[in-house]
Amino acid sequence: xxxxxxxxxxxxxxxxxxxSMNCTSSSIFNTWLWYKQDxxxxxxxxxxxxxxGELTSNGRLTAQFGITRKDSFLNISASIxxxxxxxxxxxxxxxxxxxxxxxxxxxxxP
Amino acid sequence: DAGITQSPRHKxxxxxxxxxxxxxxxxxxxxxxxxxxDPGHGLxxxxxxxxxxxxxxxxxxxxxxxxxxxxEDFLLTLESATSSQTSxxxxxxxxxxxxxxxxxGPGTRLTVL
Numbered sequence: 001x002x003x004x005x006x007x008x009x010x011x012x013x014x015x016x017x018x019x020s021m022n023c024t025s026s027s028i029f030n031t032w033l034w035y036k037q038d039x040x041x042x043x044x045x046x047x048x049x050x051x052x053g054e055l056t057s058n059g060r061l062t063a064q065f066g067i068t069r070k071d072s073f074l075n076i077s078a079s080i081x082x083x084x085x086x087x088x089x090x091x092x093x094x095x096x097x098x099x100x101x102x103x104x105x106x107x108x109x110p
Numbered sequence: 111d112a113g114i115t116q117s118p119r120h121k122x123x124x125x126x127x128x129x130x131x132x133x134x135x136x137x138x139x140x141x142x143x144x145x146x147x148d149p150g151h152g153l154x155x156x157x158x159x160x161x162x163x164x165x166x167x168x169x170x171x172x173x174x175x176x177x178x179x180x181x182e183d184f185l186l187t188l189e190s191a192t193s194s195q196t197s198x199x200x201x202x203x204x205x206x207x208x209x210x211x212x213x214x215g216p217g218t219r220l221t222v223l
Contacts, residue, residue: 042214
């Protein structure tokens with residue numbers, strides 16, 4: 001299957017700091033998605049990106065669709081304790097299948 | 111939120127027994143998916159459906175079958191459960207548009223002893 005490399009695997013940051021994470025692939029995707037998952041729950045969609053170069057914000061979250069269509073970035077500004085969780089990227093190739101990264105575990109220290 | 115429910119939410123079963131997990135959606139989304147989530151592997155696609163009675167295999171389909179007799183329901187069956195199928199199973203749905211994201215259910219935690 002497709003390989004999505006997500007980094008970093010885990011992050012420990014102080015409350016108020018900014019966070020950056022990214023996903024890269026050897027394949028070209030036509031959609032990039034970013035999800036957050038809390039323990040015991042399903043992933044919740046944060047941001048969807050549909051065009052190369054697109055930059056989209058959702059509150060303190062900003063994500064970008066890489067110009068090569070092989071990568072995407074998620075930034076969280078001024079982190080707060082409720083940002084704790086696992087963040088997943090997902091890419092879609094033509095044919096409707098989505099492929100997921102292995103996740104970035106975020107811990108915010110008050 | 112696509113009004114997705116999964117049942118059961120938790121199940122413990124023994125090796126060799128059949129197991130069926132149900133996904134129900136209220137949004138009339140065309141596409142439905144079954145994933146499994148395991149540490150170190152992220153979410154991996156088992157099977158998906160692009161319409162009633164239309165299904166296809168994902169990357170980890172061995173040992174699983176699916177059925178979709180109604181738009182709102184997508185069933186995942188383990189004909190003879192094995193310990194390697196211990197996992198958390200998520201259902202997801204998507205509208206028929208080619209540029210819409212997937213929305214996930216709350217998950218089913220399955221343990222095969």
